[in-house]
Amino acid sequence: MSFSENTRIGELLNEQAYKRDSQKQAYKWGIIGLGGIAKQMAEAISGTMGSELYAVASKSLDRARTFTKNVDVQKVYGSYEELVDDPDVDVIYIANIHSQHFETAKMALMKGKAVLCEKPLTINANQAEELISIAQKSNIFFMEAMWMKFNPSLNKLKELISEGSIGKVLKIEADFSIEFPPDSNRRLSEFGGGALLDLGIYPITFANWIVGRFPDNIKSKCILASTGVDGLDSVTFEWKTGEKAELSFGIDRLGTLSAKVLGTDGYIEVFPPFHGAQGICLHNSQEVKELYLPFRINGYEYEVEEVMRCLDMGLKESPKMPLIETLETMKLMDGLRSEWGILFPCE
Ligand SMILES: NC(=O)c1ccc[n+]([C@@H]2O[C@H](COP(=O)([O-])OP(=O)(O)OC[C@H]3O[C@@H](n4cnc5c(N)ncnc54)[C@H](OP(=O)(O)O)[C@@H]3O)[C@@H](O)[C@H]2O)c1
Secondary structure, three states: OOHHHOOEEEEEOOOOOOOOOOOOOOEEEEEEOOOHHHHHHHHHHHOOOOEEEEEEEOOOHHHHHHHHHHOOOOEEEOOHHHHHHOOOOOEEEEOOOHHHHHHHHHHHHHOOOEEEEOOOOOOOHHHHHHHHHHHHHHOOOEEEOOHHHHOHHHHHHHHHHHOOOOOOEEEEEEEEEOEOOOOOHHHOHHHOOOHHHHHHHHHHHHHHHHHOOOOOEEEEEEEEOOOOOEEEEEEEEEOOOOOEEEEEEEOEOOOOOOEEEEEOOEEEEEOOOHHHOOEEEEEEOOOEEEEEOOOOOOOOHHHHHHHHHHHHHOOOOOOOOOHHHHHHHHHHHHHHHHHHOOOOOOO
8 A cells, every 4th residue: 555545544542640559648749930830730740649739939929829829739938948948848840940940959959859850950961960960979869850751642652663663763853943922031041041941952852762862963053032042943963873853943933843753664743742742643654543642631740650650669760761861961952052152141
């Protein structure tokens, strides 16, 4: 059968939730930094069996109180210090802006708390290395909140590739471009803003995940935004084993938010936005098959489950999102910024 004769079929797949022993006490989570993503995670934590949203902290007590209007939580703090000092908090999710991750994560790790820290873990590899060293020396669980790695659709895509559904991978395409408002703090250098650290980290992580290695050759172009951070970037990766990735990301225009993996015997499209996909479509000479994997909550539940699974098993890092990968990605992004002449004020 040729590609064009294929009938398109669809299948709804259900992911199995991670099941904890119901006798075990729920993990008490604390969230630090109460902005947009914290709301999503509050919903995911509260909706996940075995996890409890116990405490939240903001630099502003008013913001913390406003945040908890529709959220069920026992402790509301107006400083980060109070939350990290709370002996009942088991795991801290850090959700403030990029430039604040280092100090906040350091403070939490120094208090012996397990930490899940938003991406990018830090603004550069030196900071990441220091935090990783603290976590490892103190034997504490630490993970970058790269939720994409736990996405059921993308894990299905990986499975299909390893089963040979599209043959050998030749090319990966991914775009993550959205238009940030002119006054967004994500456009500001002082906060570690710019397309690379905010959005580019997803297509970069995706490509390296699919190939299973960091690239051997990198070419890139960057157009600066009016605020001096990287605004519109394109990056090409090449591997000695023949794979290539063409990635784009930007904060000045809306892009396709799509991803595709092309192989010798077919290709797989990821439903946009690719980093939070709820389905994929496999095209090969046997079939065109859409696979739908809708989120149980909002997509963040899978990283919450991964943290619980690791803590239950006594692991200090996630095998799916290991710290060495976070560090190598930070180094790769440092390299790109250095090529583009972009330094953050605190560097
Ligand atoms: N995983 C994902 O899908 C996803 C999506 C969006 C963002 N993120 C990541 O999550 C983190 C937070 O993003 P967000 O969109 O939630 O950010 P946000 O709403 O702009 O801000 C989050 C928090 O950062 C602090 N903050 C923000 N602007 C500040 C300023 N001008 N001065 C001092 N502190 C400021 C505040 O913490 P306090 O409340 O303590 O004052 C605020 O509540 C970032 O690392 C981002 O890359 C991840």
